Amino acid sequence: MRTLSIAAIQTAAVARDIDTTWAQFEAQVRKVVALCPHVDLVVVPELLLAAPAPMLVDDPDFDERAATTIPGPLTDRLGALARELGVWLVPGSLVERDGDVLYNTAVAITPQGEIAARYRKLFPWRPYEELQPGRDFTTFEIPGVGRVGLAICYDGSFPEVARQLAWLGAEVIIQPTLTTTRDREMEVVMARSNAFANQVFVVNLNGAAPSGVGESVIVDPEGTIMQHASGGEEVLFAVLDLDRVTQVREYGTFGLNRPWAQLADQCALVEYPMFGEAKFVPPAWATGSVG
Incomplete structure (x- = not known):
């Protein structure tokens, strides 16, 4: 059996305070791994470590405050934490600086502390998100388990993203998200639709209040919600059986499609x-x- 044990931490940044947000993030990851030492992968919401202000609060220095190179000092710290705890980390997404250009970038860190994948968000939330779009789809392999695809928040509104990730072999799509708006209900619908249409697991993790509106979900390859969070701080634990993806694709969704x-x-x-x-x-x- 190919299993992936995931802990999705629905939490909130301390607005405009990167140091305190890091300390909180590190403590939460340590707590989760101590509670559930069988956890293979820990994920947190989009842009958590950038400590953005709430949507309606001006944050004029956000780009300069949050921007980091990849690899760089922040990914080094993340690598050290992953290596110490022996887990995979998908630390939401980071504001990546590449020369004069800034991207909304997710990384996957191995239990050895290395960067296994880097994904630049293909579809920033225009016109509200000024970071630049990426150009490439990204998957990575967890040895002995299976292939994981990365997406970020608004990418889920474009069915081509999930379809391409599944085409590349992804059996799980991890989608850090930061949504503060009333369309969260439809994002959950799209997470289910992307899982159903592509026969993959989808881990769609939103920020908790006050950063986001929560309602994170983990969806199985038949589009059924396995876990559904409330609006506040919460941890979703799930053991994903990736052989289930193979089974559903071979025999059909609900034995039909x-x-x-x-x-x-x-x-x-x-x-x-x-x-x-x-x-x-x-x-x-x-x-x-x-x-």
Whole structure:
């Protein structure tokens, strides 16, 4: 059995106080690992360690205060913590400085303290988020377990993101989020839809009040919510059976629907005008023959 034990910490930053937010983050991660030493991976919300102010509060120096290079001093600290505790870390997302350009970037840190993956948010929340968009989809392998894809918040509103991550072999999509607005209800719908349509687990982790409105979810490959948080601080623990992804794709969602098999059979013949002359290429892992 290929299992991934996840702790998703729905928490809030201390607004505009990076040092206190780090201390709180470190204490929470240590507490979670002490409570559940079997945990493989810990994730926190989008931009947590950047300590952003609430949405309606001016924060003119946010970029300069929060920006960090990757790799750099902050990822070194994260690596040391992951190595000490022996866990994978997805520390939300960071404000990454690359020359004169700033990105909203998620990283995955191995239990050995190394950066396994770096993902720049493809779809910043325009016009409110001024950080620049990335260009690449990102997955990483957890040895002996499976492949994980990274997405950030508003990326979930674009079905192409989850579809491409699944095409690349992701069996779990980890999606740090920071949502303060009333459309959180629809983000939960989209998390379920992305899981259902692509037959993957989705870990959509929002910030707690007052940073966000919470309502984090962990969704299984059939689109069913496994865990659903309230609005306050909370930890979602789940053991994900990645063999379940294989099973659902082979036998169908609820024993019925096998979209990847149908894509492998038919969609190479379908033209997609919105993508110009591009055609769908079945992923290497997919098998066809839906009848």
